[in-house]
Amino acid sequence: MSNGSDRSAGHPANRIAGLAVAALGGALLLWIIPANTDSTGSGWLRPDTIPTICAWAFVLLGLVQCARPRGDLQPVGDDIVIVVAAATASVIALWAMGRVGFLPVAPVFAGVLVALFRERRPACIAGAVLGAPAVTYLVVRVLLDRPLP
Template structure:
């Protein structure tokens, strides 16, 4: 079995675990708002399940993992964990714009307009969807 097939099965397993255990256990049922809180996470988890199964069925790559890409992915995972921790301590409004800006710079974006739009508009859009449309609070 190739690595891309294994990674597809791992992603599909994650999507299934989210659908069966995490989302039902961690998302509160509410009787207000026009979008139920579990709708978007369930759609994302179903996409992970479906796309993971597609990758497992059609994968044909060979060889071992790219060490540089693996190290970069682990660094990104650590960065994301640190950002989530900081959001819990300092709040979404303060951490999210900085997090997005650092991520954009890390990925090589250098155009000031795009940096400003990304660091301002993306967190604002998340806030509008979560706080405004779903009526849920964000950290901090």
């Protein structure tokens, strides 16, 4: 007899989502990273090192999600709208970065995401809008000496 709190079974959509994330990690490792990174080894860190680590994390965490799903996945209409709006904002931000560059677009894009996700804590807003683009710029441009759009 179940009281509705049994979370061990998980929802099949959680397993599918885990497989999709693992497949994305595999695609990154097999095709996307090799096709989009330089093979030059200037500096102390090769250009594909961090993307490869992230791709392996996608594979591992996706498989964990597939093997051990938790909870129930039942998105409501508002959640779907937020996901579609975030995906649309991402495409627009990528296009805008190609036109005007990373520094002007990244804080605006982060602000749009913060608003979409209804974040209200000032420290989190400042961290997302100012901190994340600044850290990204410092790591990529200064430490790795790689170009940003």
